[in-house]
Amino acid sequence: KAGVTQTPRYLIKTRGQQVTLSCSPISGHRSVSWYQQTPGQGLQFLFEYFSETQRNKGNFPGRFSGRQFSNSRSEMNVSTLELGDSALYLCASCRDRGLVETQYFGPGTRLLVL
Amino acid sequence: DQQVKQNSPSLSVQEGRISILNCDYTNSMFDYFLWYKKYPAEGPTFLISISSIKDKNEDGRFTVFLNKSAKHLSLHIVPSQPGDSAVYFCAASDSNYQLIWGAGTKLIIKP
Numbered sequence: 001k002a003g004v005t006q007t008p009r010y011l012i013k014t015r016g017q018q019v020t021l022s023c024s025p026i027s028g029h030r031s032v033s034w035y036q037q038t039p040g041q042g043l044q045f046l047f048e049y050f051s052e053t054q055r056n057k058g059n060f061p062g063r064f065s066g067r068q069f070s071n072s073r074s075e076m077n078v079s080t081l082e083l084g085d086s087a088l089y090l091c092a093s094c095r096d097r098g099l100v101e102t103q104y105f106g107p108g109t110r111l112l113v114l
Numbered sequence: 115d116q117q118v119k120q121n122s123p124s125l126s127v128q129e130g131r132i133s134i135l136n137c138d139y140t141n142s143m144f145d146y147f148l149w150y151k152k153y154p155a156e157g158p159t160f161l162i163s164i165s166s167i168k169d170k171n172e173d174g175r176f177t178v179f180l181n182k183s184a185k186h187l188s189l190h191i192v193p194s195q196p197g198d199s200a201v202y203f204c205a206a207s208d209s210n211y212q213l214i215w216g217a218g219t220k221l222i223i224k225p
Contacts, residue, residue: 004157033213040217042120042203042216043158043215044215045212048211048212098211100146100148100160100207100213101163103160105159106157107157108157
């Protein structure tokens with residue numbers, strides 16, 4: 001069974017630009033969560049999607065948005081990029097909501113904003 | 115305000131000895147706690163968990179202890195092996211299934 005895949009793996013953008021990151025969950029998984037990881041801050045929860053609906057949202061500005069498609073693939077968009085958005089963005093999928101132990105993470109997309 | 119804290123950014127332990135990683139939390143509503151392990155260039159992988167109704171959970175070389183009164187949990191690895199060298203994250207779950215993560219502790223196992 002293929003794992004969680006994230007594209008692209010690395011990305012360099014400049015301030016003010018926007019970026020879209022993609023996450024393909026494990027086949028059969030309907031819940032997709034996004035996290036931002038920065039040094040010294042651990043993982044910060046961005047949002048969770050389940051059955052194409054955002055079910056949970058972390059404390060991030062409206063510049064961060066996402067969506068989920070009918071095949072459970074998810075995209076995350078960050079508009080008007082700031083230097084502080086440089087981070088590793090991780091996507092995790094699980095079969096159903098609440099099954100945090102069986103949440104599988106992708107390798108992440110490393111975003112650098114110049 | 116960090117609700118989950120891992121105060122040791124790094125820890126170095128001799129191979130074969132016990133590794134003890136600590137985690138403190140502030141929110142008494144957390145009802146589930148998890149430890150994840152992360153290697154470079156990979157996403158975190160689930161290691162072990164504990165419910166707030168228990169005070170200990172064991173899985174092979176890994177044991178997690180929970181002290182609710184102190185709002186403290188710890189992960190014990192015995193014996194430590196070179197492959198255990200990684201970053202360990204503590205995370206807590208609330209009723210909304212949202213995971214709140216600590217900043218991580220880098221464990222280095224010396225041969």
